[in-house]
Amino acid sequence: MRDESRASTKSPWTFVPSLYFLQGIPYFLVQTAATTFFAALRVPLAQIGEAASLLTLPWTIKPLWSPAVDLLSTKRAWTLAMQTLLVAAIGALAFAATSSHVVLWTIVACATIALASATHDIAADGFYLLALDAPTQAAFVGVRNACFRLGRIFVTGTIVYLAGFIEERVGGTPRAWAYAFAAACAVYALGVAWCALSLPRPAHDRPGGPAERPAAAPFLEALASYFRRPGLVPVLAFILLYRFGELMLTTMSPPFLLGRHEEGGMALTTKELGLYSGTVGVAALIGGGILGGVLISRAGLKRCLWPMAIAMHVPNFFYAWAAFEHPGKLALAGVIAVEQLGYGFGFSAYMVVLMRISQGRGFATTHYAISTGIMGLSTIVASLVSGALAQALGFSWFFVVVCLAALPSLLPLLFLKLDDEPRAAT
Numbered sequence: 360m361r362d363e364s365r366a367s368t369k370s371p372w373t374f375v376p377s378l379y380f381l382q383g384i385p386y387f388l389v390q391t392a393a394t395t396f397f398a399a400l401r402v403p404l405a406q407i408g409e410a411a412s413l414l415t416l417p418w419t420i421k422p423l424w425s426p427a428v429d430l431l432s433t434k435r436a437w438t439l440a441m442q443t444l445l446v447a448a449i450g451a452l453a454f455a456a457t458s459s460h461v462v463l464w465t466i467v468a469c470a471t472i473a474l475a476s477a478t479h480d481i482a483a484d485g486f487y488l489l490a491l492d493a494p495t496q497a498a499f500v501g502v503r504n505a506c507f508r509l510g511r512i513f514v515t516g517t518i519v520y521l522a523g524f525i526e527e528r529v530g531g532t533p534r535a536w537a538y539a540f541a542a543a544c545a546v547y548a549l550g551v552a553w554c555a556l557s558l559p560r561p562a563h564d565r566p567g568g569p570a571e572r573p574a575a576a577p578f579l580e581a582l583a584s585y586f587r588r589p590g591l592v593p594v595l596a597f598i599l600l601y602r603f604g605e606l607m608l609t610t611m612s613p614p615f616l617l618g619r620h621e622e623g624g625m626a627l628t629t630k631e632l633g634l635y636s637g638t639v640g641v642a643a644l645i646g647g648g649i650l651g652g653v654l655i656s657r658a659g660l661k662r663c664l665w666p667m668a669i670a671m672h673v674p675n676f677f678y679a680w681a682a683f684e685h686p687g688k689l690a691l692a693g694v695i696a697v698e699q700l701g702y703g704f705g706f707s708a709y710m711v712v713l714m715r716i717s718q719g720r721g722f723a724t725t726h727y728a729i730s731t732g733i734m735g736l737s738t739i740v741a742s743l744v745s746g747a748l749a750q751a752l753g754f755s756w757f758f759v760v761v762c763l764a765a766l767p768s769l770l771p772l773l774f775l776k777l778d779d780e781p782r783a784a785t
Contacts, residue, residue: 383510408746516637651707
């Protein structure tokens with residue numbers, strides 16, 4: 360039976376797509392600045408991996424302040440406040456791109472974006488759990504994932520393409536990227552204006568409301584309760600390993616695709632990379648994400664988890680093939696499309712699992728933040744080792760290692776025990 364007290368009176372279509380599009384943009388701006396922008400500046404691979412790893416830290420440690428989002432103010436207020444801060448931080452990134460110490464100030468600007476974005480993630484995900492009932496949450500997981508990844512395509516497609524286009528017209532890599540980042544800031548500001556008008560006001564969205572726990576609950580209890588769950592080890596292993604190979608690939612794919620032929624790269628221009636990501640990539644990503652959400656809502660999580668987990672890792676083999684064979688640009692566009700399709704499809708199952716294990720024990724917002732924070736730890740490690748491995752092994756054998764990383768990622772699925780439907784919220 361539909362829980363009317365928890366469900367929003369507004370259609371989810373009015374706010375879920377925009378909310379998760381805005382959640383994706385800053386995350387992928389940080390990734391793109393640390394990988395594609397630095398690759399365009401010819402920063403060494405090991406330094407790119409280190410920067411990408413360091414800048415992931417706020418998303419990993421965000422559970423440390425997630426109880427504050429639970430207990431202070433509303434999820435809606437936190438969401439809008441962090442979006443406003445992100446407009447300023449993304450604007451600062453545009454200025455950093457042309458500064459005299461471009462790498463240093465880009466990292467500083469990205470660190471600011473990362474902190475605000477991590478806090479926004481806590482609030483927005485908690486808001487999603489409050490604004491929608493359980494069946495609608497599952498039905499819209501494909502939509503929210505597709506829109507989050509649409510933020511990736513907007514950054515890695517539109518913004519990267521724009522940087523390449525401006526560079527060809529006026530010259531100067533830093534200047535071109537500064538204009539591109541400024542365009543991203545303008546689009547984000549428009550999205551914030553829409554969210555301010557469209558976000559509903561769920562009845563239980565209040566500090567320490569009954570959907571979470573009483574306001575007098577101890578601050579640390581929100582963190583400790585997560586680790587008292589039964590079957591904790593398989594849950595942690597699943598969160599850490601499910602995406603590990605894909606995270607390694609994501610970190611090194613821009614340097615690989617933009618790298619010179621003599622370095623083992625594909626020698627795409629920045630404009631070409633943005634074009635491929637923004638056309639076939641966006642179509643494949645949205646299709647895979649929506650298909651994953653629809654299948655889970657109809658067939659149930661248990662039936663879909665294994666096929667979707669395997670689909671997450673199949674595209675890695677295509678990158679290994681490309682690294683050895685150096686195919687033409689049309690084939691590379693196909694590789695990008697397959698990677699986006701498999702990722703969009705497989706990531707849907709991952710997010711539903713995180714929602715399932717976060718609900719039914721109180722502090723849903725904090726528990727979800729802990730899960731995504733652990734996911735961030737996986738991102739840090741994957742980013743850190745990927746740069747060193749790619750530099751030591753070369754791109755060809757690096758992608759072979761990425762393929763092998765799929766094997767341990769599937770092992771926790773043998774021990775993971777989840778219901779198809781979450782328990783009622785506390």
